[in-house]
Structures are given as structure tokens and as C-alpha cells.
Amino acid sequence: MRRLTSAVRLCFVIFSAAIFLYPIIWIISTSFMGAKEFNLRYITGQYGITLIPWRVTFKQYYMLMVENYRFFIFFWNSVLYAFIITAMTVVVAVPAAFVLAKIQFRGRDMLLFLYIIIMMMPFQVTLVPNYIQLRDLGLLNTIWSIILPAAFSSFSVFLLRQYFLSFPDQIIESARLETNSVINILLRIVVPVSKPAIAALMIVTFAECWNLIEQPYIFLANKNLYPLSLVFADLIKELPELTSSAAVIYITPVCIMFFLYKEFIASSLGKMKW
């Protein structure tokens, strides 16, 4: 009976994994397919879907990266947005989270409540006020219209605050004997100890920013400022045979980050007080 249960479980796991992995494997295998075969299979529909191309070729990558070298404008836009937003998020979220977790002051809970309310709101609710604000500041259609709203993310502050709650108060009290400066305590004691949590926050923020869709679509009119995530819709219409190779290039950094730092993310999230 136990054997049967394990077998059923195994089958379920394999089935679930196959469902989740199939599109990714399909994208990777299709990226090595020739443009002609791609058209025959997926545009004209003369042949069925396959995971094994007739001939493995790097032609798609060549076409994407050499013949359409302007692809890199969008790629580096994505990199720029993701890196700047991640860096700014850390700079903003670390002190804010520390103050909300460890410093007592009047209205702290109210402020936290506001953070949670904003965090719980669907993104689309704040899209229009954000748009009006950015328009009035003259930041629409600039990279700052993407970076600034994302850098002051309430989720990042909340996530780090939960980690800082688990940080022992005794260490901070001991540090207070040496210095009265909160900034010194934060930079010299708290940040070095909280590196895994900050790293986890950076990875989550990077992945989130790498996949930005709505904000650039609404706030940017100049296509040259578009991130790669926004290019796919047009790419499918105009150059469908290059979509797979572009997708592989697109998902690679996030996949590498996940495989490299998955232990970081798991352990940091585990230490957070919920």
C-alpha cells in the first residue's frame, strides 16, 4: 500500500513538473530550430509541435543578435532598469525597514499600517495617480518614470522589516553603548549581519523589475526606452521565428540568479517573522 502511495505521489510530481517545465523546454529547443522549420510548424501549421528540431542551428541567435543588433538596446534597457531599481530599493528599504522594526516613535504602527495598505493595493489602482504625478513632475517618457515608482516599493520595506524583527535587540543595545548614531549601528552592525536577507531582497526585486510590463507600457512613449519584456508582444507579430531565442536570452539572468541564490532566498524567508 505504501509503495503504491509513493508511486502515485511520484507520478503526480513528475506530471506536475512536466506541465511546468514543458514550455521552458519547448522555448529552449525551438530557439535552436531553423526559421523555415519554425514557419512550417508554428505559422503555417503543416507539421506538429516538437521538442526535437530537424536540424539544430544557431541561426535564430545569429539573426537576433547580429542581423537585428538593435535588440540589445532593449536588453540593456532592461538591465539598466533592473540594476538601478534594485540598488535604489536597497538604499531606501534598509533604513526604512530598520526604523519600522527597531526604533520606537509615535505613529510607527500607523505608518506601518499605511505601508501594508499600499502593499495590498493592486498595482493598477495606483497606476493613474502615478501617471498624473509623473506627468506633473515632467518625468513621463524618461527612465525615471520607471525607476522612481519602483524604487520606493512598500513590499521591499515590509519584507526587510519582517527580517529585522528577528534581529536580536540585545545586539543593538550593546552597540548603543558604543555609539548613539543609528546610521552607524545600521551600517556597521545590522547590514553586515543581514546580508542574506538583503541579497534575497535584491534577487526578488531584480526578478520583479526584469519582468516590468505595465509601467513602461503606460509611462513610456519612446520605444527606444522600452525594456525587453515589452518587446515580446511586437516580436511575436513581426518576427515570430526569433521569439524563442529572445526568450532564452531574456530568462537566462533570472534563472541563473535563482539557481545561484536559491538557498539564500529560502533561508532568508525562513528567518522572517510573520
Add this chain to the structure above:
Amino acid sequence: MTLRNLKGKSLIIYFSLMLFITFFSKTLFYHINPKVDVSKPLEKTISVTIELKDEDLSLDADGNLYFDDTVIAEDTDDNDIFCRVTCSKADNIDVSVCTLERKNGSCYIVNSKQISYIEYDNILVELIIGTKKRLFIEEASVIDGKYVYIVYDEVNYFGLKHRVKKIPVKLGISEDRFVEVTDGINPEDLVVTKCDRNIQDGDIVVLSLD
């Protein structure tokens, strides 16, 4: 470098590789693809003429020269026709510009000098009935005597690219190093005149001007 170190640096390797490809992709693009010189076809205005020789011409009793007016289209206005008569007798060649006059289904050549054409051995009449624009391309552009490559723009999400298309053409007269194209290309087409390597239909090319 161990595999573990490599794994740790994979993100740096990825972005370095992308940076490298970004810097060299444009150079590679311009290096790999054939570089071509192009030019638009030359438009020349050429006279449309009808040549009438002895057998087409007749002389009346007064020595006036005439021909059957069916040679000229009915709707053609006589005033638009430019008529040049070349007469020769022994070593003497006389060229005169004349007008036309239609009478009873015949078209008479009216010469202001009132020359009697009976005296001449050979008479050649050229009726210039209009002008026509013709396209000329460099002879070097023609492949196998019947094809030319034209460059067309392909615009997609990532910008503009130039591709070549092999099209059949019908050739006319040759003039100097140019040849007339009677059919196949339009005046606004960009015709490949020179290429630094062999090209095929559909190839991406780089214009020398770029």
C-alpha cells in the same frame, strides 16, 4: 578555474558575454553582410520617331512628297509632329525641317523651301511624334543579360534593414556604359551597381553610403 567558481561567476560571465556581443554585433553585421553600391535608374527623355523610307513615300505630279496618313494615329495633332526630311543626291545631302498637311487620306510634307523631291535619289523622312521617358541602368548592373538586383527596405521592430531582390528585366538599346530597361524596374528602385562579393536573392546587404 573550478566548476564551482564558474557557477558563482555565471551571472558576471553572462553579462560580460552580452556586453561583448553588443559591442561587436554591429561591427560583425557590417563585416559579414555584402557591401553594395546602388543607384537609381537614369531617366532619359527620348523622342518617339517613325522612319519613312522610299517605299513608304509617294510623289505627286508637282513633286510634292506625301504618305498614307494611316501611319500616324488619328488622334495625333499634326502640329505636335516634328518632321525632318533628309534628301541625298550623289554626294549632296540636304536636311530640312517640314510641316505636315493632311489631305484626302494622305499626309503631305510641306517644305518652306519648296524643294522638288524628284531630283533626289534617296529620301528619308523622320516623324518625331512625341517623347517618352526611358530608364537606363549601368551595364555592370545586369546579371546574365536578364536580371538585376534591386535593394528594398525591410522595417521591423528592431529597425531598418536592406535586402536584395533579383528581378528579371527586359533590355533595350545601349548607350555608352548604360543600357535601357524597357520592363522590370521603376524609376524609384535602387539598383545594385557594384558588390564586394556574390549576393543572392533575399540577402541582407549594407549600402556603401551607410
